[in-house]
Amino acid sequence: MRILPRVAGAAALGGWLRGGWPGYETAPEPAPPAGPTVEPRRDEGTVAAPPASGDELAVVRAVAKARDYDRSYDDDVWIEDHRWNLLVRTAARLERCQTTVGHGNFNRLGFEDIVAFARGYPEIGDFETDELELMEELFAADARRYGFLGEKTLADLSSDLPERDLERIAGTGHWLLRGPSLEKYRRIRRDLGERVLLTSGVRGLAKQYQLFFAKAVETRGNLSQAARSLAPPGYSFHAVGDFDIGKLGLGSDNFTDRFAETDEFKRLVDLGYVDIRYPEANPFGVRHEPWHIKIG
Numbered sequence: 001m002r003i004l005p006r007v008a009g010a011a012a013l014g015g016w017l018r019g020g021w022p023g024y025e026t027a028p029e030p031a032p033p034a035g036p037t038v039e040p041r042r043d044e045g046t047v048a049a050p051p052a053s054g055d056e057l058a059v060v061r062a063v064a065k066a067r068d069y070d071r072s073y074d075d076d077v078w079i080e081d082h083r084w085n086l087l088v089r090t091a092a093r094l095e096r097c098q099t100t101v102g103h104g105n106f107n108r109l110g111f112e113d114i115v116a117f118a119r120g121y122p123e124i125g126d127f128e129t130d131e132l133e134l135m136e137e138l139f140a141a142d143a144r145r146y147g148f149l150g151e152k153t154l155a156d157l158s159s160d161l162p163e164r165d166l167e168r169i170a171g172t173g174h175w176l177l178r179g180p181s182l183e184k185y186r187r188i189r190r191d192l193g194e195r196v197l198l199t200s201g202v203r204g205l206a207k208q209y210q211l212f213f214a215k216a217v218e219t220r221g222n223l224s225q226a227a228r229s230l231a232p233p234g235y236s237f238h239a240v241g242d243f244d245i246g247k248l249g250l251g252s253d254n255f256t257d258r259f260a261e262t263d264e265f266k267r268l269v270d271l272g273y274v275d276i277r278y279p280e281a282n283p284f285g286v287r288h289e290p291w292h293i294k295i296g
């Protein structure tokens with residue numbers, strides 16, 4: 001794959017991490033809706049009229065952008081130029097981790113697992129200090145600043161998935177959390193048969209980092225565009241039990257709206273299994289994901 005330099009995108013600088021992260025660029029705030037404006041009263045030290053709710057504007061904008069999610073918009077947030085090579089380097093190291101560990105086991109590893117693992121394997125190489133800082137900063141950052149409005153699912157970077165809580169799902173390369181996730185998946189298979197299978201199960205932070213960084217490289221550093229397709233590390237419900245299902249033989253189309261057109265999907269709906277985390281026009285700024293099954 002050829003890595004292209006990012007195109008000139010957003011303009012104004014704005015720090016948005018712990019104490020401000022000067023590296024990320026943000027576009028100016030979206031224009032307020034048309035209507036009468038209230039001038040703040042500056043006399044006598046009185047409190048100015050409250051601004052229009054930023055949250056409501058953010059949701060409207062996020063829903064609009066998620067309709068055509070895989071393109072860039074003027075107010076998207078990009079990684080700053082001087083961190084582009086760092087992003088690519090970190091993404092490549094995460095890929096080497098996954099290749100060395102193997103895709104199946106990589107799915108259940110935490111952040112600290114892969115840092116230790118990389119140290120022991122010259123073909124991966126120790127994570128550099130700036131790579132660790134980038135990963136930590138991304139975890140600590142409020143993803144709303146780049147347009148992802150979903151809730152945080154993991155509070156702690158050291159969160160992990162104890163193997164005793166997991167069940168390996170034969171033939172899929174994926175794992176599920178024992179309890180409601182595993183039970184729901186087994187009921188789906190019992191009722192729909194083996195044409196429906198797990199396409200992504202529980203995911204530790206390592207996998208979410210690998211997916212998000214790979215997407216951020218694909219979008220040439222556009223974090224907002226990446227987050228419309230993939231929850232940032234710490235925000236994925238795959239970490240706490242949600243899973244993806246697909247139809248045997250549909251391949252990568254399982255992760256498109258084509259899955260929603262299959263008879264299998266219609267049966268899932270009829271049987272009441274489908275409780276979609278990210279329906280159409282969801283208020284989180286995430287693309288429609290009919291294949292993603294919500295737990296809890």
Ligand SMILES: [Zn+2]
Nearest residue numbers: 238243244292
């Ligand atoms: Zn999913």
